Amino acid sequence: MVIVTVETTIIEGPVFGVDIQSGDIRGDSPSYALVVLEDGQIERDVVSFRKLCRLLADREPSRLATDNAYELAEDKDALVGFLRQLPSATTLVQVTGDERPEPLSRVAHRHGVPYGKKPMKEAEAAARLAAANVGCEVSAFTNTTTVKVARGRSTGKGGWSQDRYTRRIHGSVKKMAGKVEAKLTEATLEFDKDVTEKYGGFSNAVFTVEATPDEIPISTHRAGDTRIEIDRERRDGISYEPLVTRRDRVIVGIDPGTTTAAAVVSLDGRVLNVFSSRTVDTAGVIEWLIDQGRPLIVAADVTPMPQTVEQFRRSFDATRWVPPSDIPVDEKVHRTRDHEYENDHERDAMAAGLYAFDDHKDQFERIAEKTPRQFDREEVIAHVVAGGASVEAALRELSDEPEQKTDEPTHEVRELSAEERRIKELERQVSRLQTYTEELEAQLTERDETLEEYKDALSEAKRQERRKARERREISQRNREINRLERERNEARERADELEAKLDRLKELWKLDHSNVDAVAGERDLVSVKPIEQFTKRAIDETDESIGLTSGDIVYFRDASGAGRSTAKKLAEIEPRVVLREGGLSDVADEVLFEAEIPVGPADEVSIQEIDELAVVDDSEIEAIIDDWNERAAEREREQKASMVDELISEHRADTQRSSGG
Numbered sequence: 001m002v003i004v005t006v007e008t009t010i011i012e013g014p015v016f017g018v019d020i021q022s023g024d025i026r027g028d029s030p031s032y033a034l035v036v037l038e039d040g041q042i043e044r045d046v047v048s049f050r051k052l053c054r055l056l057a058d059r060e061p062s063r064l065a066t067d068n069a070y071e072l073a074e075d076k077d078a079l080v081g082f083l084r085q086l087p088s089a090t091t092l093v094q095v096t097g098d099e100r101p102e103p104l105s106r107v108a109h110r111h112g113v114p115y116g117k118k119p120m121k122e123a124e125a126a127a128r129l130a131a132a133n134v135g136c137e138v139s140a141f142t143n144t145t146t147v148k149v150a151r152g153r154s155t156g157k158g159g160w161s162q163d164r165y166t167r168r169i170h171g172s173v174k175k176m177a178g179k180v181e182a183k184l185t186e187a188t189l190e191f192d193k194d195v196t197e198k199y200g201g202f203s204n205a206v207f208t209v210e211a212t213p214d215e216i217p218i219s220t221h222r223a224g225d226t227r228i229e230i231d232r233e234r235r236d237g238i239s240y241e242p243l244v245t246r247r248d249r250v251i252v253g254i255d256p257g258t259t260t261a262a263a264v265v266s267l268d269g270r271v272l273n274v275f276s277s278r279t280v281d282t283a284g285v286i287e288w289l290i291d292q293g294r295p296l297i298v299a300a301d302v303t304p305m306p307q308t309v310e311q312f313r314r315s316f317d318a319t320r321w322v323p324p325s326d327i328p329v330d331e332k333v334h335r336t337r338d339h340e341y342e343n344d345h346e347r348d349a350m351a352a353g354l355y356a357f358d359d360h361k362d363q364f365e366r367i368a369e370k371t372p373r374q375f376d377r378e379e380v381i382a383h384v385v386a387g388g389a390s391v392e393a394a395l396r397e398l399s400d401e402p403e404q405k406t407d408e409p410t411h412e413v414r415e416l417s418a419e420e421r422r423i424k425e426l427e428r429q430v431s432r433l434q435t436y437t438e439e440l441e442a443q444l445t446e447r448d449e450t451l452e453e454y455k456d457a458l459s460e461a462k463r464q465e466r467r468k469a470r471e472r473r474e475i476s477q478r479n480r481e482i483n484r485l486e487r488e489r490n491e492a493r494e495r496a497d498e499l500e501a502k503l504d505r506l507k508e509l510w511k512l513d514h515s516n517v518d519a520v521a522g523e524r525d526l527v528s529v530k531p532i533e534q535f536t537k538r539a540i541d542e543t544d545e546s547i548g549l550t551s552g553d554i555v556y557f558r559d560a561s562g563a564g565r566s567t568a569k570k571l572a573e574i575e576p577r578v579v580l581r582e583g584g585l586s587d588v589a590d591e592v593l594f595e596a597e598i599p600v601g602p603a604d605e606v607s608i609q610e611i612d613e614l615a616v617v618d619d620s621e622i623e624a625i626i627d628d629w630n631e632r633a634a635e636r637e638r639e640q641k642a643s644m645v646d647e648l649i650s651e652h653r654a655d656t657q658r659s660s661g662g
Contacts, residue, residue, distance in 0.1 A: 013062035013089065014038035016055075017127025019071070019119040021046050026074045033119035035127045036061070044120055053085065060087040065130030067096045067104040067122060069138045069238075076238060080140040084232075088214035095126050095135035098240035106268075107134065110377065136240040141232035145213050147184075147191075149177045150204040152227040167200030172225035174201030180228070183217050184209060190466035208233075210466040249378040250293035251360075252318070253353030254300060256308035260285055261345035264292040265353035267364055267378060271339045274346045282308070286315055296382055299356035301348050302326045319386050321356040360385065367391055527622060529580070529608055529615040531556045535563035535589065537570055551575040554622060556603055556615065560585045568592035578622055578629075580606065594633065601625035 015037040023030035032052055036043040036059075047055065049072075056064065066072060069092060073079035083092060096102050108115035108125045111134055115125045129135060151169050177195065184191050184207060191209040195202050209216055213230055221228040250272065255261040261276035262285055275288055289295060289312075298313035299321040300306060305313070313320055332351035341347045364381055370391045371380045375398055383394035532543045535557045543549060553576045560581035563571075568589035571579070579593065580603040593600055606621040 014059055015063045015065060015127050015131045016061045017065045017123040017125070017130065018052065019067065019123040019126065021119045025049070025071060033123040035120065035123040037127050037131055042124070044124075046120075056090060057087060060089050062089065063091050063093050063130045065093045065095050065126040065135065067094070067126055068101060069094050079138075079238060080234070083138070083140045088212055092138040093126075093130040093135045093243065094138050094240065095129040098136050110268075112375075130243075133243045136242050139239050139241065140235055140237075142235055143210065143212055144233040145209045145211055145216060146229075146231050146233065147180060147207040147209060147216065147218055148204060148229040148231070149173055149180055149202075149207075150227055150229065152222055152225050163199070166198075169225045170198045170201035170203060172201070173203065173205065176226040176228070177202055177205035180205070180207060180218055187215075187217050188463065189216065190463075190470050192470075210469055248293045249296045249382050251297045251299065251321075251353050251356050252289060252292075252295045252312070252316075253349040253351065253356065254298060254309045254312055255345045255349040255352065256306050257345065259343070259345045260308075261343070261349040262289060263346065263350035263353045264289070265350075265357050267296070267357075267381060269354070269357050269361065271350060271354070274341055274350055276343060276346045276349075282311065286312065289316070294382075296385060297321050297356050297360070299352040301332065301352040301355070317386075321352075321359065323355060327351060327355065371395070525619040526616045527554060527619045529554045529556045529617050531558060531610065531615055533558050535560045535567060535571075535581075535585075537567050540567070540570060549574050549576075552577045554578050554580065554617065556580040556608060558582050560589075562586065563589040565589070565592055572596035572598060578626055580608070580625070594636070597633075599626045599629035599633075601629055 017035040017037070018032045021031040021033045030049055031046055032049065034043075034045045034047050034052065034055070036045075064086070069079060072092075073082045086092060094101060096104055096107055104122055104125060105115050107113075107129060111129060111132060113125050113128045113132070115121060151173055153169065181193065189209050189211050191207050193205065193207050195205040197203075213232060216230070218228065218230065220230050249267055251265040251267070253263040253265065259276055259278045260280065260282075261274070263274045264272040266272055273292055275285070277284070280288075295312075295316040295318045297320075298309060298316065298318045300309045301323065303322040303325060305320060305322045310320075332347055335354050336347050336350050339350060341350060363385070367381050367384055368377050371377050372395070375395060379398060380391065380394045383389050383397060384391060387394070389397070530543060530547055530549060530553050532555060533539050540549070549555070551574065553574070555571070555574075555576045555578075557579065560579075561583045563586055565588045569592055572592060575596075576598060578599045578601065580601060582603050585593075585600065590600065605625065606617050608615050608617050
């Protein structure tokens with residue numbers, strides 16, 4: 001293993017950079033180029049996947065950097081398993097970005113990091129970029145951890161009485177749960193507890209802690225009657241979160257109007273984000289833009305620049321860009337064809353930003369070519385574009401070295417000897433080094449103080465965030481309970497209203513059925529009618545069960561067709577006062593009802609008023625139906641008697657003729 005000294009960003013713990021040396025993670029025995037940055041030193045080695053995992057467990061680096069996380073796992077499930085096995089203090093960093101990574105060469109060039117195509121060079125570039133807080137943290141877990149205290153052995157066996165054995169195990173679980181709760185409380189961690197009580201104590205206790213496993217003063221444990229399991233809460237998928245929120249120089253396209261839209265484009269032409277809203281004011285849009293980066297150019301798709309866009313430009317003191325003439329819609333559609341947007345306003349803002357980039361692209365490339373690696377390319381571009389300076393002037397302005405001034409001597413001095421010149425040169429060098437050392441010590445002290453302040457602020461922020469998270473969960477639970485109770489209340493009110501209305505109708509019908517009808521109906525003499533859907537035995541039975549059928553009822557069939565002899569006899573046994581019908585009645589049923597002397601009439605000859613299952617009708621109309629039926633029945637009887645007389649005469653004549661012939 002080769003070890004050399006390098007300068008790196010100060011991070012607690014080593015930084016590992018890896019890249020596939022040979023083989024493939026989906027095949028057999030892949031090997032990795034490994035670079036370790038720690039305390040200003042760099043180590044290089046080629047290791048197997050198994051050895052890499054051992055080194056991660058032994059040294060617990062602060063970051064494991066790679067240009068593609070799927071070089072360490074064959075698929076999503078395998079990547080989740082790899083992340084689960086990582087030490088809690090180790091962060092997996094994909095230095096090339098999120099789900100759609102950039103080429104490592106481009107990222108390294110943008111941040112001034114040496115790059116080579118060999119695996120060891122790529123591993124070193126990844127490590128240096130991660131040490132400089134470049135890239136995204138790859139995570140499959142949240143900051144919530146579950147600590148479970150459970151039985152360490154089954155309660156199915158025991159060396160003595162079964163009850164005593166079970167009680168002892170449950171008592172041990174309860175005792176261990178109390179110790180875990182005490183440690184979590186002592187560490188000022190926010191947590192929820194859920195226990196399952198059993199005979200003699202607890203069968204298990206689950207603590208949901210708002211912290212990562214390394215922040216919890218408890219480890220996985222199994223001994224005797226109890227065991228402790230620690231597991232981080234799983235996310236829905238793989239997340240990619242930037243290590244730091246970087247505020248790079250960007251180009252902003254604005255489309256003002258009733259709906260304000262903004263698009264953010266990087267200095268290499270990538271669309272970073274788009275935004276549109278009908279309700280957000282100017283201050284809200286400015287706040288959103290501040291989160292995206294530092295606007296270098298503000299662009300519009302029309303000329304002259306609208307006043308609203310000019311206000312945005314002045315807010316950021318950015319350079320103005322407008323097209324020579326208003327950009328046609330078809331050109332905007334064509335320029336934004338490779339990007340996604342939700343509406344025409346976002347498309348117009350995006351087109352303005354992309355056309356502004358196109359107009360400055362060659363200038364950006366020339367500046368980048370002239371910018372040495374140790375300078376921030378974006379800052380040089382900003383000085384040239386915004387300030388109108390040359391590249392050389394921008395480099396002088398950004399340089400940390402003061403310009404050398406030529407001192408003109410006022411008198412001649414003797415020429416120093418070689419030793420004297422060497423001594424003076426060394427004295428000046430010592431003086432510079434002492435001054436530089438003092439500056440570094442002051443900076444180091446200041447950084448230590450700042451670091452402590454940040455640590456304190458971070459701890460306080462974590463405590464506040466845990467408290468707020470707990471409050472949010474409680475509020476959410478209460479809101480859900482309130483919504484559930486309100487729904488039940490509203491449903492109960494609606495049901496009560498329905499039942500009250502139905503009760504009123506039933507009371508009215510009861511009065512019609514049991515009271516002086518004239519007093520209830522005023523001048524009209526109303527009687528109740530009992531509707532039946534069909535003239536079938538089943539329909540008659542259902543109506544009898546629901547509202548009852550008794551002798552003297554007025555029965556109304558909504559469909560009287562299809563009744564047979566047995567059905568008609570069943571109705572005749574009830575002895576209704578009258579039968580009202582819709583549609584025709586079969587001859588058989590009509591004959592049975594006629595013989596039972598039950599009047600039958602068409603329902604369309606009376607005015608039936610229905611209320612739910614019951615109805616009422618004017619008694620005078622019913623009497624008219626009965627009178628009409630009586631007339632038709634008398635006529636029918638006369639016809640039947642005449643027919644019988646004719647039949648008797650015919651039979652007598654036939655008998656007389658047979659006697660004469662004999």
